[in-house]
Amino acid sequence: MGPAGSCAHxxxxxxxxxxxxxxxxxxxxxxxxxxxxxxxxxxxxxxxELTVDNRTTLLDALxxxxxxxxxKKGCDHGQCGACTVxxxxxxxxxxxxxxxxxxxxxxxxxxxxxxxxxxHPVAQAFLNHDGFQCGYCTPGQxxxxxxxxxxxDQGWPSHVTEDxxxxxxxxxxxxxxxxxxxxxxxxxxPGIVDAIREASR
Amino acid sequence: MIPFTYSRPSVAAEAVEAVxxxxxxxxxxxxxxxxxxxxxxxxxxxxxxxxxxxxxxxxEELPRGGVRIGAGVTNSELAAHPLIRARYPLLSSAVxxxxxxxxxxxxxxxxxxxxxxxxxxxQDVTTPCNKRAPGSGxxxxxxxxxxxxxxxxxxxxxxxxxxxMAVALLALEAVVRVLGPSGEREVPxxxxxxxxxxxxxxxxxxxxxxxxxxxxxxxxxxxxxSAYRKVRDRSSYAxxxxxVAVIVRVQSEQIAxxxxxxxxxxxxxxxxxxxxxALRDRLVxxxxxxVAAETEFVEARTxxxxxxxxxxxxxxxxxxxxxxxxxxx
Ligand SMILES: Cc1cc2nc3c(=O)[nH]c(=O)nc-3n(C[C@H](O)[C@H](O)[C@H](O)COP(=O)(O)OP(=O)(O)OC[C@H]3O[C@@H](n4cnc5c(N)ncnc54)[C@H](O)[C@@H]3O)c2cc1C
Ligand code: SF4
Ligand code: FES
Ligand code: FES
Numbered sequence: 001m002g003p004a005g006s007c008a009h010x011x012x013x014x015x016x017x018x019x020x021x022x023x024x025x026x027x028x029x030x031x032x033x034x035x036x037x038x039x040x041x042x043x044x045x046x047x048x049e050l051t052v053d054n055r056t057t058l059l060d061a062l063x064x065x066x067x068x069x070x071x072k073k074g075c076d077h078g079q080c081g082a083c084t085v086x087x088x089x090x091x092x093x094x095x096x097x098x099x100x101x102x103x104x105x106x107x108x109x110x111x112x113x114x115x116x117x118x119x120h121p122v123a124q125a126f127l128n129h130d131g132f133q134c135g136y137c138t139p140g141q142x143x144x145x146x147x148x149x150x151x152x153d154q155g156w157p158s159h160v161t162e163d164x165x166x167x168x169x170x171x172x173x174x175x176x177x178x179x180x181x182x183x184x185x186x187x188x189x190p191g192i193v194d195a196i197r198e199a200s201r
Numbered sequence: 202m203i204p205f206t207y208s209r210p211s212v213a214a215e216a217v218e219a220v221x222x223x224x225x226x227x228x229x230x231x232x233x234x235x236x237x238x239x240x241x242x243x244x245x246x247x248x249x250x251x252x253x254x255x256x257x258x259x260x261e262e263l264p265r266g267g268v269r270i271g272a273g274v275t276n277s278e279l280a281a282h283p284l285i286r287a288r289y290p291l292l293s294s295a296v297x298x299x300x301x302x303x304x305x306x307x308x309x310x311x312x313x314x315x316x317x318x319x320x321x322x323x324q325d326v327t328t329p330c331n332k333r334a335p336g337s338g339x340x341x342x343x344x345x346x347x348x349x350x351x352x353x354x355x356x357x358x359x360x361x362x363x364x365x366m367a368v369a370l371l372a373l374e375a376v377v378r379v380l381g382p383s384g385e386r387e388v389p390x391x392x393x394x395x396x397x398x399x400x401x402x403x404x405x406x407x408x409x410x411x412x413x414x415x416x417x418x419x420x421x422x423x424x425x426x427s428a429y430r431k432v433r434d435r436s437s438y439a440x441x442x443x444x445v446a447v448i449v450r451v452q453s454e455q456i457a458x459x460x461x462x463x464x465x466x467x468x469x470x471x472x473x474x475x476x477x478x479a480l481r482d483r484l485v486x487x488x489x490x491x492v493a494a495e496t497e498f499v500e501a502r503t504x505x506x507x508x509x510x511x512x513x514x515x516x517x518x519x520x521x522x523x524x525x526x527x528x529x530x
């Protein structure tokens with residue numbers, strides 16, 4: 001895992017105990033600069049407070065700090081989409097977001113999309129169309145699809161939109177392009193595309 | 202990753218002051234490049250200064266038909282903005298050709314300009330790299346060289362600049378607005394990114410502590426057509442092998458004027474002045490397009506693995522000119 005992994009233990013300790021993780025520096029004045037920050041996040045409707053080492057990503061804060069295991073760590077470098085969550089309704093990658101930079105944020109994970117026992121229509125469509133096999137990429141896929149459909153509703157164009165001045169014609173090419181940031185090692189793409197097409201109706 | 206402090210000033214001058222006063226400090230915007238570099242050990246700041254409250258997040262009209270893009274405008278908002286889609290579709294296309302939906306929702310205009318090369322050795326701290334560790338050597342010269350620059354490289358560094366957005370901005374003659382400790386300055390985009398020369402550790406002309414506040418675009422050239430075309434290993438979510446931004450105006454079957462910029466070929470987005478000159482007043486024919494594009498690459502220096510970039514860039518440029526001008530011969 002390289003440099004990221006070597007301090008994961010320290011970081012986790014910091015996250016869980018709320019104490020600095022040991023190897024902090026001192027400023028020239030001798031006063032300890034703040035290397036930890038207490039933040040609040042509203043996660044799936046629930047307001048949570050936690051103290052994070054400033055180095056903690058939003059993904060690690062959710063999983064290791066708050067026990068919210070819906071978003072997954074695939075690559076940890078922005079290259080797979082498994083960690084996708086919604087920040088105030090917009091899809092983002094939680095592995096490249098620092099938790100401290102999102103104090104006060106409203107985070108929705110795939111686990112928080114449904115109403116009680118009822119699945120969100122996008123999640124239900126994944127079920128109907130075999131949009132997953134192992135399921136590892138699925139929470140990221142579903143959050144990404146929900147965020148993406150909202151972007152389409154707002155009339156945002158994509159790389160394959162022919163006419164940037166006209167309304168989007170939402171077809172398979174649009175789905176594939178707009179979902180290209182979510183990789184699936186199981187290759188469940190045909191089912192994912194079908195699910196999203198159904199959910200978009 | 203070494204520990205760092207985090208602050209989020211609400212006044213631009215404070216952000217500038219905080220970074221200027223501390224050689225270990227770094228600005229943070231969307232984090233999509235910097236957070237990755239923290240993890241890889243390429244960047245090791247001891248203080249992060251979040252700029253998202255101090256740089257604009259709006260696209261505003263300027264007098265005389267131009268626009269000002271706040272440095273905090275996200276790549277998604279920029280590409281979708283009605284003013285940009287209507288006046289600068291070239292810019293929307295280039296931004297939409299980059300990264301993924303999630304990344305564009307995080308990435309900012311300022312951060313995009315300052316993203317660093319994807320050279321695999323730059324990103325691997327176990328290998329020599331003059332850009333990351335000045336004086337250690339350049340692994341890309343003898344190693345994996347498929348991404349290497351073909352124009353304007355030096356013995357010290359052959360990396361390419363990865364931004365799609367910057368290629369379109371270069372063709373649009375954008376101006377970068379910068380706030381430093383002694384006030385504001387404007388840097389034309391063409392003078393913003395550097396060629397590597399003997400000090401490849403510096404990507405741009407920015408000094409430590411200088412903040413990008415906005416990017417200004419002059420009014421788009423009247424009566425011109427434009428397009429951005431990116432060629433890559435897969436059809437989405439991949440960096441460019443080469444890309445080209447073209448703005449062209451045709452008058453009675455002749456090229457009245459053209460602006461061309463290439464991505465993926467050099468350490469900076471590359472304005473193709475020679476090709477533009479060679480096109481002026483030429484008939485819109487395949488032959489003139491090819492001759493012009495080839496002119497740009499006469500001084501190209503290629504290695505074993507990246508020689509393909511020259512014909513690829515020439516063909517792509519000619520194809521875009523063909524489709525924009527409707528040339529039939
Ligand atoms: C998997 C992946 C694929 C990608 N594919 C593409 C692609 O195909 N095409 C493409 O163009 N890009 C691509 N990108 C790169 C992406 O566009 C950049 O990472 C992004 O634009 C950087 O913006 P940011 O706001 O996140 O910058 P940050 O990561 O926050 O900052 C980047 C740098 O800019 C500095 N900085 C930020 N804002 C300012 C400011 N206002 N003033 C001064 N300094 C500032 C920071 O100090 C830092 O050094 C990809 C990224 C990933 C992870
Ligand atoms: S090309 Fe530049 S960035 Fe890549 S290894 Fe050489 S010096 Fe480093
Ligand atoms: S874990 Fe975030 S993109 Fe792969
Ligand atoms: S379902 Fe297994 S990775 Fe997508």
